[in-house]
Amino acid sequence: RKKPKRHKSQARIKGRKGVLIPEETLFPRELYEMALTEGQVEVIKAFEELVEEGMLVLTADRGRGKSVSVGIAAIGLALALKKRTRIVVTAPEPENVQALFRFAKRALEKLGFKPHVVEEKGLIKELYARKIGLRYYPPTEGYKKSADLYILDEAAGIHVPILHRYLNKPRVVYSSTVHGYEGAGRGFSVKFLKKAREKRQFKELHMEEPIRYSENDPIEKWLFDVLLLDAEPVELTEEDYELIKNKEVYFEEPDLDDWFENDREDLRNFVGIYILAHYRNRPSDVALLADAPHHEARVLRLKNGKIVTAVQVAKEGNIPKKVIEKMVKGYKPRGNIIPDMMVKHHMLKEFAKLKGYRIVRIATHPDAMDMGLGSRALELLENEAREKGLDWIGSGFGASEELARFWVRNGFAVVHLSPARNPVSGEFTAIVLKPISEKAKKLIRKANDEFRIRLTEWLGDTHRDLEPEIARWLFETPFGEAVDYPVHLTDVQKKRLDAFTGKVLTYDTVVDAVKPIVKLYFLDGWMKPYLDERQIKLLIHRVLQAHSWEETAKLIDRTETFTMIEVRDIIRGLWYYYKRLL
Structure with missing residues (x-):
């Protein structure tokens, strides 16, 4: 086949220099x-x-x-x-x-x-x-x-x-x-x-050496700039840490048009925080921020202007009645993740009429983690939402122990957990809400109660492999009251519980009576009996998730006999407490 002719104006691309191969190699x-x-x-x-x-x-x-x-x-x-x-x-x-x-x-x-x-x-x-x-x-x-x-x-x-x-x-x-x-x-x-x-x-x-580009290729540099591929957060100094310690920060809604047209540095610092916070970032995320009318940015800045926390929110809710009726039958309105979940999983049509912020992402500068900045940003966002007359703020996240604890400690109530793990992160997705208006409080409280009841059952089935240390945080509630959930034990079950706690019967023969008592504990409010972290994990793993003694002993790093005795002791305390309520 004849080669195509080269045109005069075509540049010759330099051939690559030969690469040195080591004298002695093990591979061919x-x-x-x-x-x-x-x-x-x-x-x-x-x-x-x-x-x-x-x-x-x-x-x-x-x-x-x-x-x-x-x-x-x-x-x-x-x-x-x-x-x-x-x-x-x-x-x-x-x-x-x-x-x-x-x-x-x-x-x-x-x-x-x-x-x-x-x-x-x-x-x-x-x-x-x-x-x-x-x-x-x-x-x-x-x-x-x-x-x-x-x-x-x-x-x-x-x-x-x-x-x-x-x-x-x-x-x-x-x-x-x-x-x-x-x-x-x-x-x-x-x-x-x-x-x-x-x-x-x-x-x-x-x-180091590029193949797709030549050394110091202007196109590569242009691509990095346009897509913010090398965005990194701002460097923090000793003075900055002092400002953070004293919470000398302010919350602002940046002018995104200005960011994209003029002030590139803030945008780079903002995106850089997400890149380092281990969010999976795509160029389309930045495009979404630039173009989607219901997506907005918020930042927590130090007094000297440095961005230390980046927040992205989406406005959701305020859905017309006609659309809500379609949602009940399976229709999914775009950009309304939380209202859609509340209508489909909690049958709360009235929630879709309310307005709120869904926090799409929130991340803090990697060198200023665990200094209370994330919680401060949530507090200031809530104040803003209240001033704007919104009903709720919420978020969806990959449920790790650290994140579940962060949201719960900031007063958010868990209302949903996905049935399957995300194939990349290996985590279940949780959805949390915090009410601002009284109307939202009633509905979110109801959804949180329902979720906690579901979780006691799901742990033995759909979420049997959910880590107990995560499950324990999903049971926590900001409302502090017990779920109104009737538990019924027959007279014979009560007597068998007495026999179990009195070392007459074994655990495996009284599971049917133990389980309702353990459910009662997890659905209780702030006045429930005190158990330490290990005891809580034990109950979730052995009773609610029905794992074997062998697996449970491994979880707490004890012998099987010790584990059996410990479970009996915990149940004895709970039965002593709840006996009078039943």
Whole structure:
């Protein structure tokens, strides 16, 4: 075939300089010849060390050929192990690992294999060749599989507790974009690597030389600027910490038009806080803030103007009667997540007429965490909502122990929990509300009561694997009163409870009578008997979630006999207290 003619005005693109390949290599030289930069050669070389086992952390900006080198090197490792090799590949989305799979396939072909590819909706999910298998799993599944190598690509987009689950694997590679929306700036290094260093040794590599661009390419710089790919929060000084300690902060609604047209620095600092707060960020999030009429920003600034907390809110509610009737039958109005949930799951049509703020995101500067700034921002947002005549403020979040505690301690009531975990974060989604108007208070109180009743049942079924330390916070209520929920025990059940607490009958023969008493405790108000954290977790895990004695003993790190005695003691105290009420 004839080559197309070059036009006079066409620029010649410089060919890449040859890359030096080490004299002695464990992996086939053909694989090294696929590398385009010295950085890629280094990555392949680093994989050779994993033959003995170990951990590798690989970071790069976008367009450095990171995923490609991991794909090539993984094949080298599989061959060097000289046995049937299983490789687990994971990332937030299957799209993230397509380059890795494509180049692993290319590497196999270059070595004379005929790889077999399994695709799903046009995306490679599995790749097989003689005795070698690579397969994609979601982050929450991968660590449960047995494999010779675990590769976590775009690791900064994976939830930190899930990253920790892979730490004890004999061979593991964490690879991540540092700047760019797949990445999370220093979030990955701040939140994960710091902890990881305490647990094991590992090698770190950072890839500098670009492949997609030339060195210092103006287009790359332009892209970073436009999409805020390298946004980071402002540096904090000693004086700033003094201001934070003394709560010398003010709350403001920034002029977004001005931000986008003129003052880029504030916008960068605002977005930078989200990137480091480990939210999964996409360029469309910034676009939403710029374009969606019902999305607004709020910031907490120090007296000197530095942004320390970033809040994004969406106005919801105020839905017309006709639309509410359609919602009851399954219609989903756009941009009304909380009213929709209240109508469908709590049958509270009147809630949809009320107006409120849904907090889409709230994050504090990573160097000023746990200093009360998030709570202060919520307090000031509530004041603003009250002045504007709104009825409620609420939010939806991935239910971790830390976040559940944060929202509950700030006076929010839990009203819903998703039935399934998010496949990327591995968390259930909780929805919380705080009433401002009296009308909203009645409805939210009702929804919170109903939710607590549901949770006592869901824990034995839908949420049987929900961590007890999270469940205990979901039962907490800002209203302080017991749920009006009739509990009935027959005379024989009461006598059997006496026999159980008196060491005559065993737990397994009185479960039917124990469960209602435990439910009563979790549905009680602020005047309920005192139990410590461990005792609360024990009741949730053994009684409500019906886990075995063996699993429960493991949870509290005691023997099974000790655990049985402890449960009996707790139930004795509760039965003594509630006996007179029944």
